[in-house]
Amino acid sequence: MAKVRVHELAKELGITSKDAVAKLQELGEFVRSASSTIEAPVVKKLRGAFPDAVAKPATAPARPAAPAPSGPKPGAAQATPEAPAPETPAAPSPAPAAPSPAAPPAAEATPQASPFSGGSGAEAPAAETPAPQAQGDQDSGNRPGPRPATPPAAPSAATRPSGARPGGAPRPGNNPFAPSQGMGSRRGDTDRGADRGADRPPRPGNNPFAPSQGMPRPGRRDDTQQRPAAGAGGPRPAAGAGGPRPGAPRPGAPRPGTPGSRPTPGMMPNRTERPAAPGRGAPGAGAGPRRGPGGAPNSPSGAPAGGGFGKGGRGRGGTAGAFGKGGAGRGKQRKSKRAKRQELEQMSAPSLGGVSVPRGDGSSTVRLRRGSSITDFADKIEANPAALVTVLFHLGEMATATQSLDEETFEVLGTELGYKIQVVSPEDEERELLSSFDIDFDAELEAEGDDQLEARPPVVTVMGHVDHGKTRLLDAVRNTKVVEGEHGGITQHIGAYQIQHVHEDTTRAITFIDTPGHEAFTAMRARGAKVTDIAVLVVAADDGVMPQTVEALNHAQAANVPIVVAVNKMDKEGANPDKVKGQLTEYGLVPEEYGGDTMFVHVSALQGMGIDELLEAVLLTADAALDMRANPNKDARGIAIEANLDRGRGAVATVLVQSGTLNVGDTIVAGTAHGRVRAMFDENGDVVTTAGPSRPVQVLGLSNVPRAGDTFFVTDDERTGRQIAEKREAADRNAALAKRRKRISLEDFDQAVADGKVDTLNLILKGDVSGAVEALEDSLLKIDVGEGVQLRVIHRGVGAITQNDVNLATVDNAIIIGFNVKPAERVADLAEREGVDMRFYSVIYAAIDDIELALKGMLKPEYEEVQLGTAEVREVFRSSKVGNIAGSIVRSGIIRRNSRARVLRDGKVVGDNLSVDSLKRFKDDATEVRTDFECGIGLGSFNDVKEGDTIETFEMREKPRA
Ligand SMILES: Nc1nc2c(ncn2[C@@H]2O[C@H](COP(=O)(O)OP(=O)(O)OP(=O)(O)O)[C@@H](O)[C@H]2O)c(=O)[nH]1
Numbered sequence: 001m002a003k004v005r006v007h008e009l010a011k012e013l014g015i016t017s018k019d020a021v022a023k024l025q026e027l028g029e030f031v032r033s034a035s036s037t038i039e040a041p042v043v044k045k046l047r048g049a050f051p052d053a054v055a056k057p058a059t060a061p062a063r064p065a066a067p068a069p070s071g072p073k074p075g076a077a078q079a080t081p082e083a084p085a086p087e088t089p090a091a092p093s094p095a096p097a098a099p100s101p102a103a104p105p106a107a108e109a110t111p112q113a114s115p116f117s118g119g120s121g122a123e124a125p126a127a128e129t130p131a132p133q134a135q136g137d138q139d140s141g142n143r144p145g146p147r148p149a150t151p152p153a154a155p156s157a158a159t160r161p162s163g164a165r166p167g168g169a170p171r172p173g174n175n176p177f178a179p180s181q182g183m184g185s186r187r188g189d190t191d192r193g194a195d196r197g198a199d200r201p202p203r204p205g206n207n208p209f210a211p212s213q214g215m216p217r218p219g220r221r222d223d224t225q226q227r228p229a230a231g232a233g234g235p236r237p238a239a240g241a242g243g244p245r246p247g248a249p250r251p252g253a254p255r256p257g258t259p260g261s262r263p264t265p266g267m268m269p270n271r272t273e274r275p276a277a278p279g280r281g282a283p284g285a286g287a288g289p290r291r292g293p294g295g296a297p298n299s300p301s302g303a304p305a306g307g308g309f310g311k312g313g314r315g316r317g318g319t320a321g322a323f324g325k326g327g328a329g330r331g332k333q334r335k336s337k338r339a340k341r342q343e344l345e346q347m348s349a350p351s352l353g354g355v356s357v358p359r360g361d362g363s364s365t366v367r368l369r370r371g372s373s374i375t376d377f378a379d380k381i382e383a384n385p386a387a388l389v390t391v392l393f394h395l396g397e398m399a400t401a402t403q404s405l406d407e408e409t410f411e412v413l414g415t416e417l418g419y420k421i422q423v424v425s426p427e428d429e430e431r432e433l434l435s436s437f438d439i440d441f442d443a444e445l446e447a448e449g450d451d452q453l454e455a456r457p458p459v460v461t462v463m464g465h466v467d468h469g470k471t472r473l474l475d476a477v478r479n480t481k482v483v484e485g486e487h488g489g490i491t492q493h494i495g496a497y498q499i500q501h502v503h504e505d506t507t508r509a510i511t512f513i514d515t516p517g518h519e520a521f522t523a524m525r526a527r528g529a530k531v532t533d534i535a536v537l538v539v540a541a542d543d544g545v546m547p548q549t550v551e552a553l554n555h556a557q558a559a560n561v562p563i564v565v566a567v568n569k570m571d572k573e574g575a576n577p578d579k580v581k582g583q584l585t586e587y588g589l590v591p592e593e594y595g596g597d598t599m600f601v602h603v604s605a606l607q608g609m610g611i612d613e614l615l616e617a618v619l620l621t622a623d624a625a626l627d628m629r630a631n632p633n634k635d636a637r638g639i640a641i642e643a644n645l646d647r648g649r650g651a652v653a654t655v656l657v658q659s660g661t662l663n664v665g666d667t668i669v670a671g672t673a674h675g676r677v678r679a680m681f682d683e684n685g686d687v688v689t690t691a692g693p694s695r696p697v698q699v700l701g702l703s704n705v706p707r708a709g710d711t712f713f714v715t716d717d718e719r720t721g722r723q724i725a726e727k728r729e730a731a732d733r734n735a736a737l738a739k740r741r742k743r744i745s746l747e748d749f750d751q752a753v754a755d756g757k758v759d760t761l762n763l764i765l766k767g768d769v770s771g772a773v774e775a776l777e778d779s780l781l782k783i784d785v786g787e788g789v790q791l792r793v794i795h796r797g798v799g800a801i802t803q804n805d806v807n808l809a810t811v812d813n814a815i816i817i818g819f820n821v822k823p824a825e826r827v828a829d830l831a832e833r834e835g836v837d838m839r840f841y842s843v844i845y846a847a848i849d850d851i852e853l854a855l856k857g858m859l860k861p862e863y864e865e866v867q868l869g870t871a872e873v874r875e876v877f878r879s880s881k882v883g884n885i886a887g888s889i890v891r892s893g894i895i896r897r898n899s900r901a902r903v904l905r906d907g908k909v910v911g912d913n914l915s916v917d918s919l920k921r922f923k924d925d926a927t928e929v930r931t932d933f934e935c936g937i938g939l940g941s942f943n944d945v946k947e948g949d950t951i952e953t954f955e956m957r958e959k960p961r962a
Pocket residue numbers: 464465466467468469470471472473516517568569570571572603604605606607
């Protein structure tokens with residue numbers, strides 16, 4: 001005969017299992033739980049201990065003493081207030097009472113069960129534990145209580161064997177868990193069966209833990225419990241029935257292995273109760289609480305059916321859901337962990353604009369190349385680019401994820417997120433690029449000893465105010481020397497030339513950059529190139545110091561270039577060199593006779609007077625202030641001075657060798673151009689085969705045209721040259737994209753001031769006549785600009801807007817005002833590339849108004865509607881896919897895809913604010929269709945188009961002011 005179980009005996013004796021277990025322990029007999037089997041002598045002992053006990057039939061109705069089980073449960077006491085009801089119904093079944101010694105935790109689990117009843121059970125973690133057996137019956141498990149429960153119930157049944165129920169005498173041979181009876185494999189059934197124990201208690205000998213019955217081994221149960229993936233998504237609840245097992249996480253405590261201090265989603269306030277759910281406890285315990293609360297609503301009588309999941313779907317759902325999670329296998333569980341980790345990360349990240357992005361510690365530096373985009377930045381900090389776009393938007397800047405951004409924008413974003421942004425300077429970028437090819441010019445220079453250096457000619461740039469005679473002076477120098485030289489005459493202009501001058505009985509060479517004005521200087525400086533050793537500042541003696549004179553000297557001084565002043569037009573009447581000297585003293589150029597160190601030379605470019613003195617002064621200044629030496633015995637390095645594309649010869653570049661010697665046949669890379677030097681010419685058009693330091697030569701053989709200021713050097717092979725050129729090109733492209741965003745524009749000037757980016761509105765004024773320019777400047781300077789902001793005209797001039805103006809605007813963040821003048825196309829392109837705002841006016845007051853409004857932050861762009869074309873609808877084709885297509889003929893102008901549109905019928909607007917979403921010529925997509933051509937026009941979701949309608953297309957253009 002099968003051994004009897006404690007609860008069966010308890011029932012027989014009319015006592016609770018708990019009492020039975022307690023008594024047994026008292027008697028010195030150790031039993032693990034109410035479901036433990038006991039030997040005959042022990043049975044006898046227990047019977048002896050309750051001599052008066054009257055055995056009750058197993059089928060007897062639940063004892064009214066039912067509460068007893070819940071009573072002793074410590075957990076019951078802790079049951080959440082909302083869930084008292086469940087406790088009572090739970091009572092009928094003493095099973096959950098789990099008074100068995102093995103189940104002390106169950107007691108605690110009970111209160112934890114209450115959340116089930118609380119309705120949050122949908123995610124009841126309880127389910128996790130029994131999961132192994134849940135195998136796929138998630139659905140049914142999710143359904144409300146009345147449905148037959150799913151099989152994995154076994155574990156719960158295990159700990160609350162139905163036999164424990166009062167009166168639930170085991171029916172021999174009846175195995176409620178047996179699959180053969182259509183129950184055993186379904187968890188709900190088992191639960192129910194357990195609850196229903198009074199009716200169908202498992203017969204003695206029936207082992208609900210038997211793996212053969214699809215139940216988890218007790219041992220496995222623990223395994224399951226230890227699995228961290230709390231199905232409910234919250235922190236693992238205390239091990240269900242087992243209460244907090246040693247080593248098991250406290251309810252609400254972070255999971256082991258998770259960053260303990262960080263909150264988990266499950267710890268969020270609205271979920272705090274969930275962890276208290278028992279589900280993850282030992283199966284039995286889990287069942288207990290579930291049944292407890294559940295019993296009430298569904299089965300007032302405490303009838304088992306649905307009792308265990310009394311709270312209907314919630315309880316069950318929770319169980320099944322948890323089963324589902326747990327039972328769905330490790331894959332699902334892992335996913336859950338991952339999801340949680342992500343959630344955790346999200347929670348620890350700052351949220352701006354509703355998105356979460358990782359935050360830096362304020363000191364971590366992120367290096368970005370010029371022209372980097374949000375995506376590049378996101379890559380570096382492992383963030384979602386879209387989230388960064390949102391953050392930036394909330395910081396008041398709009399950009400797409402792939403749009404190149406300028407340094408300021410990155411700084412704003414970086415500061416917000418706790419990162420220091422370091423946009424690599426062009427020089428650093430170049431250095432990094434070259435170091436990736438094992439080229440380090442700095443180290444090379446340092447390694448050069450004095451013995452390797454040889455004297456080289458100074459390189460001179462002539463600068464000065466417009467019309468003060470720069471060109472004439474350069475010509476004078478060249479002509480004088482050419483006349484004196486052996487050559488028949490200079491045949492071409494190559495951007496630079498070298499002359500020889502006898503100085504203190506030695507013939508010395510001087511190289512002149514033959515590009516008058518600031519152009520070469522500013523353009524090269526803008527690229528970080530230093531070509532000029534000495535600047536000759538030309539000041540017309542009859543005109544004195546003018547704004548561009550000041551600008552020129554400012555540039556030269558900023559570049560640390562010594563200045564020699566050529567006081568020109570000395571032949572003219574009214575020439576007043578002393579006035580010039582006096583004026584320049586104010587700018588730090590003090591003549592030697594006044595005790596300073598600046599050489600002033602009186603010249604007349606027109607008459608060729610004072611040229612030798614000027615050259616003398618240049619050499620003296622060079623000797624005094626500079627170390628004019630370079631190593632000629634190495635591969636050449638230098639700078640491109642100017643370049644052009646020649647029809648017959650291809651790219652022709654004038655380069656100035658700065659150190660080393662350039663030879664025909666060398667492979668060079670100059671900016672984004674590369675190639676082998678096919679031939680070299682000097683300024684006289686003569687072929688040269690070598691060019692040493694400070695020597696300008698024209699070079700043939702480059703792949704394309706380098707820009708003025710691009711550095712060049714000799715590479716070991718063509719491949720290296722090509723690779724460097726390509727990398728530079730990519731970097732330039734990015735940088736150019738970054739600049740597309742306007743540096744500063746009138747519309748956003750107030751914002752720039754508010755952001756502290758600027759405090760001065762720099763203007764460059766260009767006009768058709770000097771009177772207008774002066775009048776404009778006077779009026780502008782009279783504008784009341786308010787506090788904290790300044791208005792500065794950094795340059796004014798007569799004539800078209802030149803590249804030089806744009807370069808100046810680039811350097812000084814200025815806005816160019818054109819009064820009755822426009823820039824040449826290439827200049828406009830340059831301005832576009834450099835992000836320089838240019839504005840054109842023909843009425844002075846309009847310009848003044850705009851500047852005034854900009855300073856007050858009130859200048860906003862105005863748009864006007866410009867009609868593009870009209871089309872007459874001839875036939876409407878209906879398409880379920882793309883909506884109606886208007887087969888039309890263009891009557892005027894053009895119909896352009898994506899332009900705005902409206903539909904007119906008998907002169908009345910029947911559809912407005914539309915856009916030409918699709919445009920076809922026959923079957924082909926078209927960007928635009930011209931007058932008298934037929935086309936198919938799709939107006940998006942607007943389908944109310946009819947034959948005879950007119951489709952009018954237009955676009956909004958920024959209205960020119962003035
Ligand atoms: N009398 C006199 N006229 C001179 C002298 N140098 C230049 N000029 C005249 O001044 C005018 C301007 O000379 P440029 O050499 O074109 O002046 P610039 O500074 O190069 O002018 P931009 O190229 O417009 O900046 C010309 O008409 C010259 O003939 C000089 O020494 N004496």
